[in-house]
Amino acid sequence: MYKHLYNCGEQVEWKRLIFNSKASPKSTFIGWLAIQNKLATKDILLKWNFSIDGKCGLCQLGDETPSHLFFSCQFSQEVWSLILQNLGVGRSILPWNDEVQRAVKKSRRSKNADCSYSIAFLETVYSMYLAAEELQVVQGSCLSC
Numbered sequence: 001m002y003k004h005l006y007n008c009g010e011q012v013e014w015k016r017l018i019f020n021s022k023a024s025p026k027s028t029f030i031g032w033l034a035i036q037n038k039l040a041t042k043d044i045l046l047k048w049n050f051s052i053d054g055k056c057g058l059c060q061l062g063d064e065t066p067s068h069l070f071f072s073c074q075f076s077q078e079v080w081s082l083i084l085q086n087l088g089v090g091r092s093i094l095p096w097n098d099e100v101q102r103a104v105k106k107s108r109r110s111k112n113a114d115c116s117y118s119i120a121f122l123e124t125v126y127s128m129y130l131a132a133e134e135l136q137v138v139q140g141s142c143l144s145c
């Protein structure tokens with residue numbers, strides 16, 4: 001019976017990044033939603049017929065999609081760039097899907113630096129999402145008010 005149930009779930013490559021994470025539970029949850037494109041970014045809210053502008057909460061320039069918010073947005077690029085520097089990673093910022101792949105690969109390794117990278121990735125995604133939400137409230141268009 002266990003083997004029958006065990007094989008029911010789809011294998012996902014990001015399993016270790018999310019389920020073995022030492023990041024905060026909030027960050028892990030938001031990261032889990034973002035990786036699956038289920039995070040309530042404005043592009044999704046527009047599909048749900050919310051009456052919003054759809055612009056990025058951080059820069060107000062691009063459309064707020066996961067790929068823009070993490071890490072095509074100039075603001076989030078600056079933050080992620082500083083975090084990469086602090087982690088000793090010398091490379092340019094990659095598109096969202098490539099950054100996810102990097103974090104997934106790091107989560108499969110057991111070195112402390114790789115663990116730190118995975119935590120930093122999830123905490124940064126959470127922080128960028130939270131910052132976009134908070135700026136939206138400050139600018140007077142709170143979605144839940």
Ligand SMILES: [Zn+2]
Pocket residue numbers: 056057058059060061062068069072073074075
């Ligand atoms: Zn932006």
